[in-house]
Structure formats: C-alpha cells, structure tokens
Amino acid sequence: MNNPTMHRIPPCSARAVELETGDELVIVDPEGQQVSDLVAFSRDDLAEYLSSGRSIDYAAxxxxxxxxxxxxxxxxxxxxxxxxxxxxxxxxxxxxSKDTFSIIYGETENRPGCEGNLVSALEPYGITTDRIPIAFNVFMHVAFDPDTGAVAVKPPLSKPGDRIRLRALMPLVAAMTACSAGQSNNFRYKPIDFAVERAG
Structure with a gap:
C-alpha cells in the first residue's frame, strides 16, 4: 500500500470515490463522536448496492x-x-433526510441531510434519492431495548482518531458523509476524514 492523502469531508456534506478491487478505504473520526454514512455501488452495474439486510443476515x-x-x-x-x-x-x-428533520426534530429549514448530500455526491453516477439504501453508519451508536425493541440513538463511542479500514472486494463507487443529524453526533456537527490506499 502507498502513503495515502487524507481528505476532509466538511460537516453536513458528502464525498464520493471510486475504488478498485483491493483498494482500502480508511474512514477517520478526527474529533470524536461523529458519524459517517457509507453507501456503495458496484461500478460494473450500479443496480448492485451495499445491503444492510444481506450483511446482517450472513454475519448473524x-x-x-x-x-x-x-x-x-x-x-x-x-x-x-x-x-x-x-x-x-x-x-x-x-x-x-429533510423528512427526518421534520418528523423527528420538527425542523422547517429543509436541510438535505445525509440522504440529500449522498445524492449530490453521487449525481455524476446517476444515483437518485430513491436509490439511496440503508447506509453502513460508521461510528453510529444505536441501542435496542431487549424487551420492547425500542430504538435509541446515543452519542457515538468513537474517540478522536478512531478509524475503520475496509478493503474493496470488487470495483466500487462509494460515498461517505459527515452526518447532519444531531442525535447521531451528540449535537455538534464535525468533519470526517478519509483516505484511499491503492492496491499494488
């Protein structure tokens, strides 16, 4: 692997990258307690996308x-x-999304949220709103009540400099956010850093 350049995703925005098989995507939380929504699509056929259901099912x-x-x-x-x-x-x-902010927070600002930011980042690939799947929400801390199934979004457990490294197993288009939802980042909007370490 080479020495990659670290890129910054400003708060409440998104970036897209192309990955080759074997490339490693490194996502870093530079300040701690910030979430990055990650989605990915096969470059060979953009109808193939990263699936929450399949991934959870097979990992059990x-x-x-x-x-x-x-x-x-x-x-x-x-x-x-x-x-x-x-x-x-x-x-x-x-x-x-804008609907999230309206329904959960009562906002009327029409902020695009991660959904809208991902669509903007993926616009060159023709990925529209209806094609944004459930994301792999990097660093997001979601808790479930074992008796009722109630869901609670808690402050991330990530500390400054925490990272995750993912190796691409096929050619991909990936997009990441610096999340815009207050519950996801302990109500302080922060950046996300990333790098791509090229195979070979």
Missing part, C-alpha cells in the same frame, strides 16, 4: 467489525472490514 449479528464482510443485494462480498478501532457502528437506520 447487528454490529459488524474487524473480519466481517459487507455484502451486496446480490449476495456478493463488497467490503471486508480489515481494521476497526471503534468497534461500534450501525447498519439498521436510514440516512437522515
């Missing part, structure tokens, strides 16, 4: 970390998590 657990595979909707491995210093992420909740 909700919280995926080092050594786990992330699968596509066609049951093909897309990523392997090769390193993870945080160990707690979410793969159940959808990217925040």
């Amino acid at each position: 657990k909700l919280w995926l970390s080092t050594g786990d595979l992330l699968y596509s909707n066609r049951s093909r491995p897309m990523f392997e998590i090769v390193d993870d210093t945080c160990g707690r992420h979410d793969f159940t909740l959808t990217p925040c």
